[in-house]
Amino acid sequence: MIKETALFPQQVYQIANDIRDMKIRGAGRIAKAAAEALKIAAESYKGEDPEDFKIYIKEAAKLLTSTRPTAVSLPNAVSWVLKALNTNVSTLQAAREAVINQANSFIQYADQALRKIAGYGEKMLRDGDTVLTHCNSLAAISVIVEAHRKGKKLHVFATETRPMYQGYITSETLLKEGVNVTLIPESSVRQIIRKVDRVIVGADTVAANGAVVNKIGTSLIALAAHEISVDFFVATETFKFSPYTLIGDIVPIEFRPPSEIVGVDFLKSHPNLRILNPAFDVTPPDYITGIITELGIIPPKAAAIIIEEMYGRPVISSEILGRVEEDIS
Amino acid sequence: MLETELDKVINGRIYSSTETVLYTLELLGRILKENRDPTLFVNSLERILKARPTASMLQNAVRLLTNNLAVTEVSTLDDFIASYENTRQAIVKKIFSDIEESSTIASRRLANNDTVMTNSYSLFVKRTIEKAVEEGKKIKVYVTESRPTGEGVKFAAELSDKGIETYLIVDSAVRFFMKEVDKVLLSSEAISANGAVVNKIGTSLIALAAHEARVRVYVVSSTFKFSPETLVGELVEIPEIEISEYMPEGWEKLKALKPKSPLFDVTPPSYIDAIITEKGVIAPEFAVMMFRESFGWPHSLAKYQADIDKLKEKINKLTG
Numbered sequence: 163m164i165k166e167t168a169l170f171p172q173q174v175y176q177i178a179n180d181i182r183d184m185k186i187r188g189a190g191r192i193a194k195a196a197a198e199a200l201k202i203a204a205e206s207y208k209g210e211d212p213e214d215f216k217i218y219i220k221e222a223a224k225l226l227t228s229t230r231p232t233a234v235s236l237p238n239a240v241s242w243v244l245k246a247l248n249t250n251v252s253t254l255q256a257a258r259e260a261v262i263n264q265a266n267s268f269i270q271y272a273d274q275a276l277r278k279i280a281g282y283g284e285k286m287l288r289d290g291d292t293v294l295t296h297c298n299s300l301a302a303i304s305v306i307v308e309a310h311r312k313g314k315k316l317h318v319f320a321t322e323t324r325p326m327y328q329g330y331i332t333s334e335t336l337l338k339e340g341v342n343v344t345l346i347p348e349s350s351v352r353q354i355i356r357k358v359d360r361v362i363v364g365a366d367t368v369a370a371n372g373a374v375v376n377k378i379g380t381s382l383i384a385l386a387a388h389e390i391s392v393d394f395f396v397a398t399e400t401f402k403f404s405p406y407t408l409i410g411d412i413v414p415i416e417f418r419p420p421s422e423i424v425g426v427d428f429l430k431s432h433p434n435l436r437i438l439n440p441a442f443d444v445t446p447p448d449y450i451t452g453i454i455t456e457l458g459i460i461p462p463k464a465a466a467i468i469i470e471e472m473y474g475r476p477v478i479s480s481e482i483l484g485r486v487e488e489d490i491s
Numbered sequence: 492m493l494e495t496e497l498d499k500v501i502n503g504r505i506y507s508s509t510e511t512v513l514y515t516l517e518l519l520g521r522i523l524k525e526n527r528d529p530t531l532f533v534n535s536l537e538r539i540l541k542a543r544p545t546a547s548m549l550q551n552a553v554r555l556l557t558n559n560l561a562v563t564e565v566s567t568l569d570d571f572i573a574s575y576e577n578t579r580q581a582i583v584k585k586i587f588s589d590i591e592e593s594s595t596i597a598s599r600r601l602a603n604n605d606t607v608m609t610n611s612y613s614l615f616v617k618r619t620i621e622k623a624v625e626e627g628k629k630i631k632v633y634v635t636e637s638r639p640t641g642e643g644v645k646f647a648a649e650l651s652d653k654g655i656e657t658y659l660i661v662d663s664a665v666r667f668f669m670k671e672v673d674k675v676l677l678s679s680e681a682i683s684a685n686g687a688v689v690n691k692i693g694t695s696l697i698a699l700a701a702h703e704a705r706v707r708v709y710v711v712s713s714t715f716k717f718s719p720e721t722l723v724g725e726l727v728e729i730p731e732i733e734i735s736e737y738m739p740e741g742w743e744k745l746k747a748l749k750p751k752s753p754l755f756d757v758t759p760p761s762y763i764d765a766i767i768t769e770k771g772v773i774a775p776e777f778a779v780m781m782f783r784e785s786f787g788w789p790h791s792l793a794k795y796q797a798d799i800d801k802l803k804e805k806i807n808k809l810t811g
Contacts, residue, residue, distance in 0.1 A: 322738075324638060324661040330742050337744070345750040347638040347734065348663040349693030353756045379663025382696060385703055423636070423661060424644060435651035436658045443667045 170222055171206045174199045181236075182229040184326065189366045189402050190300050193239035194272050196226045200243045201265035204258050212254045216247050219261055231414045232375060232442050234367040234404040242268045242401070275399040275456035276300060280308035283362070283397050283454040289314040291359040294351070294387075296321045297377035298328035299364020301397035303335055305454065306362065310341050318343045319354055323377060325422040325439060348379050352386045361387045365398035365453075369407040370469060372447030372462030374398075375415070378440055384449035393451040396462070400455050403468045416441045493522065497535060500549075501542040503730065503754055506642040506691070508680050508716070509586060509614045512552045515539060516579045519556075523572050529806040537799060545689060545727055545755060547681035547718040552582050554795050561801040568809055589713035592769035594618035597676070597711045600767070601628055605673040608633040608665070608701075611691035612642040613678030615711040617649070620676070624655055631656045633672065637691055638662050639734040639752050662693050669704040677758070679712040679766075683721035684782055686760035686775025688712075689729070692753050698762035710758075710766045710775075717778065719786040729753045 177199040180186040186195045203222040207215055223240045230236060246260035283305030287293060293316055295302050310316055318336055320343055323329040329345060336343045346354055355361075361383060367375040374380070374396050387394045404413060420429060420437030429435065447462035455468060496518050498504065505511045522532045536553060543549050559578040565571045593615055601607065601623040607630060609616050623630050632650055634657060637643035644659060651657040660668060675697055681689040688694070688710050701708045718727060732754050735746040760775035767773075770781065782790070 321663075322638065324636065324663060327739050330739070330745055333745055334742075345734075345745055345748070347692070347752050348661070349635075349638050349691075349696065350752050350756070352696045352699060353692065353729070353753050377663075378661065378667060382663055382666040382700060385666060385699060386696060389699060423659065428644075428648070432648040432651055434654065434657070435648050436656070438658050438660050438664070438668070440664055440667050443664070 169218070170203050170225070174203050174222060174225070177202075178225050178229050181226070187326075187328065188298060188300055188364070189233040189235040190272060190276070190364075190399060192230065192233055193235035193399075193401055194269050196236055196239045197243055197265040197268040197272075199226055200240065201262050204261040204265070207254075207258065210254060212251060212257045215254055215257050219247060220244070230416060232366055232416045233402070234406070234413070235399070235402045238401040238404075239268055272399060272401070275401075276304050278456035279397050279399065279454050280304035282459055283395070284309035284312055284314075286362075286393075286395055286452070286454065286459070287314055287316060287360060290316075292317045292319070292357050294319045294321075294355065294358045294361045294383065295332060296329070296348075296361075296363045296380055296383055297323045298332045298335075299397065301399065301454070302362045302364045303332060305397050306336065306341060307339050310339060316341060319346050319358065320344070321346055321348045321351065321379065321383070323379070324348060325418075328377070348382070351383050352389075355383075355386045355390060355392060358387070358392055361392060361394045363394075363396055365396050365402050366442055367413050368396070368398060368403045368453065368462075368465050368468075369413060369444075370404070370466050371407070372450065372453070372465040374445045374447075374450060374453070374462070375413045375442050376445065378443050381443040381445040381449070384445045388449040394449055395452055395454055396445075396450055397454040400457055400468050400472055403465060403472065405469050405473050408466065408469055413444070415443070493535075497538065500539055503543065503546075503732065506640055507612050507614060508546055508548050508678070509590070511543075511546060512549050512586060513583065515549060516552065516556070516582060520575060520579055523575055527568060529568065529571060529809060533799070533803055533806055544720070545681055545730060548586075548713075548716045550718070551715050552586070554798065555582060557795070557798045557802050561798045561805065565805075565809070571806075571809060586713075586715065589715060589769040590614055590618055593711055593713050593767055594622055596769075596772060597709060597767045598622035598626065600709060600765075600772075601630060601674065603628045606631045606633070606671055607674050607676055608635075608668065608672045608697065608706075609646075609676045609678075610635040610643055610662075610693055610697060611637045611678060612646040613711070615678050615713070616676045617646070619711050620650065620655060621653065624653075629656075631658070633658050633660055633668055635660055635662045635665060635693060635697070637693055639692075639732070639737040640754075641737065662696075665697050666700040666703075669700045669706060672701070672704075672706050675701045675706055675708045677708065677710045679710050679716050680755050681718040681727055682710070682712060682716050682766060682778055683718055683727055684779050685721070686763065686766065686778045688758045688760075688763060688766070688775070689718075689727050689755050690758065692756050695756040695758040695762070698758045702762045707764045708762060710763055712766055713769050714781055714785050717782055717785060719782065719790055720792065722779075722782055722786065722790045723792060727757070729755050729757070
């Protein structure tokens with residue numbers, strides 16, 4: 163449990179806890195929730211000094227980015243909002259408005275990005291295609307739903323996605339849209355992939371070399387698709403591209419509690435049994451046909467171009483890297 | 492009562508192929524001894540053979556049983572029951588000696604400080620790991636849950652209870668951990684004439700990930716698991732099971748769709764470094780030579796039906 167103090171409104175702690183406990187899941191949703199939390203923090207600030215306000219917002223940013231380590235969308239969203247504090251704001255009123263506006267602009271951008279991704283991505287799906295998806299990605303789902311709405315007849319295989327079964331949410335969402343869905347266990351992927359024309363998944367983080375960090379099992383599915391030359395697409399907003407990987411940072415892989423895999427009682431009756439529960443894995447760019455972003459569809463190895471577009475060229479000398487580190491570390 | 496017990500075999504509810512055979516032989520024996528109904532016995536035997544074409548060890552064991560019963564001269568039902576019991580014991584003995592011999596050979600392939608990955612629940616793999624540990628080797632084991640049926644959880648718990656350093660992982664984490672693995676140990680439901688291995692769903696994904704990472708893959712098996720049908724071109728059929736009973740609570744709408752999953756998959760011989768049998772370590776492609784030895788060459792499936800017909804004739808005489 164994140165320790166609550168009187169510093170932030172209860173809602174901000176609630177969002178931080180929900181991100182950490184995976185009640186808010188998925189890199190896109192996490193990013194939007196973090197922007198929302200900063201907005202709430204700004205709105206309900208009780209002090210009077212603009213410099214204190216800056217410290218207060220940075221503290222809130224720290225709290226939010228500490229919740230989950232892997233998805234870069236979280237620090238990216240936070241640093242997007244923090245940009246507001248780097249402009250010349252001399253009054254509290256101005257600083258507060260700047261943060262709120264910047265948070266709103268992020269949320270707006272994220273919503274528009276999903277619509278654009280759906281528009282570009284649906285062209286990758288053909289009438290009659292069988293599609294495989296993994297976990298529960300808003301971006302991947304919006305591509306599938308858009309193609310379905312355009313009248314393309316699709317059959318989707320959705321993996322259960324152990325341990326948290328997010329594939330069930332994906333299945334229900336697609337069913338509601340009228341898409342034909344079949345739920346499968348991950349273990350059957352190599353058997354099922356023979357019937358599949360396209361794989362489409364989301365991303366938690368895209369590294370500078372085009373490697374995609376996503377839900378555990380993604381890289382295994384990509385390998386199975388690669389084995390028989392099935393196209394493998396990643397749908398993701400550009401704020402999931404990691405500028406930090408450009409300066410050599412490794413994307414940390416979060417290990418989650420054993421109790422997500424087996425019950426607590428079972429663990430007690432087998433005290434020697436160890437459980438390893440990594441939440442993500444890394445898919446090499448060689449296994450990825452294309453990354454569908456709101457800026458267009460790029461070959462994975464061109465990921466650096468997105469990072470350059472976002473943070474200036476060359477990124478390595480961009481102040482964003484230093485500033486982000488300073489702001490959120 | 493009988494139907495529930497037969498259902499366990501017919502619908503593949505026992506997930507270790509060896510345990511399925513032991514259970515079947517015991518069940519058929521009880522039908523004979525308790526019901527004293529050889530007609531019911533032979534009908535049940537035929538139903539099992541028809542229902543589980545993929546389960547080669549079950550097929551081979553029941554066929555061997557049928558052949559023995561068909562050729563042994565008996566004059567009374569009690570003699571017949573006694574001849575059944577003798578045959579059953581001989582087969583059980585063969586199965587356990589196969590497990591011992593194969594696992595002894597396989598355990599030599601494990602070196603001190605090896606990290607092993609495996610899935611599902613296999614007596615062959617279990618004995619292999621136990622033997623290596625008994626020999627003083629330090630072995631670390633990764634076991635996948637093996638969804639949808641999840642018997643890997645039980646396997647991991649049993650190994651850890653024996654003090655073996657065991658890590659349970661989800662099926663999808665196989666590629667994540669493969670770089671830490673030295674050897675993959677797999678079991679088998681059936682081995683086909685080209686050396687392809689039919690085993691619990693998920694096996695071929697593990698073999699693929701091992702192949703990518705250049706990790707050695709060994710199948711611990713016995714010649715009793717070779718599928719003679721594949722010699723004459725029959726394809727091994729992969730049965731599907733409904734998975735709703737293995738789904739988490741809630742999700743009634745999704746359960747209503749009755750999702751299915753294949754129970755097995757096929758690992759191609761090119762992803763297997765060796766098949767280890769009681770007769771030694773072979774390249775998977777060499778399996779065909781062992782088929783010749785075990786089943787005769789050229790092979791004909793007609794003799795199995797002939798054995799059953801002969802057995803039925805004998806039973807007709809007995810029940811007169």
